[in-house]
Amino acid sequence: MKAEEADKPQGLGLCYRCEHRARFLETGDHPRFECGMEKTASHCCYCFIPCKPIAVGPIKGEKRPIFAGWMFAGRIQSYGLVADERIRLKLIGLGDGKVSAVWTTKPKGKKTKK
Numbered sequence: 001m002k003a004e005e006a007d008k009p010q011g012l013g014l015c016y017r018c019e020h021r022a023r024f025l026e027t028g029d030h031p032r033f034e035c036g037m038e039k040t041a042s043h044c045c046y047c048f049i050p051c052k053p054i055a056v057g058p059i060k061g062e063k064r065p066i067f068a069g070w071m072f073a074g075r076i077q078s079y080g081l082v083a084d085e086r087i088r089l090k091l092i093g094l095g096d097g098k099v100s101a102v103w104t105t106k107p108k109g110k111k112t113k114k
Contacts, residue, residue: 013041019049050101053087055079 015021015034024030025038034042056076058066064074088106091099 013043014045014048015041017050018045019051020047022051049089050103053082053103055082 015037018035020031020035024035028036030036031047032045034040034045035047056066056078058064059075059077062074062076064072066074066076068074082103086105087103090102090104092102093099
């Protein structure tokens, strides 16, 4: 293994799992030059944000359950992003200074600060 290869992080590039790349692919807008490069992915970034959850549901007339496995699941369609006021980004500590950023819903009864 070459020295420069040993310095590269394992796994896929961040861009493939980033909201900025998803928005670029849908609208053409992107905050950084790299976000608009379709064929490449960055392994380090200062504006990474995991893709926001989308609201989905079965297509009209679908009888099969959704998310039931590739052979049994019914067809679904997207209804857009979940409203921002219903979700929040939460960081979960994994140890060794590593975190996982996940989208969760706000606990019931808690008000957000303005």
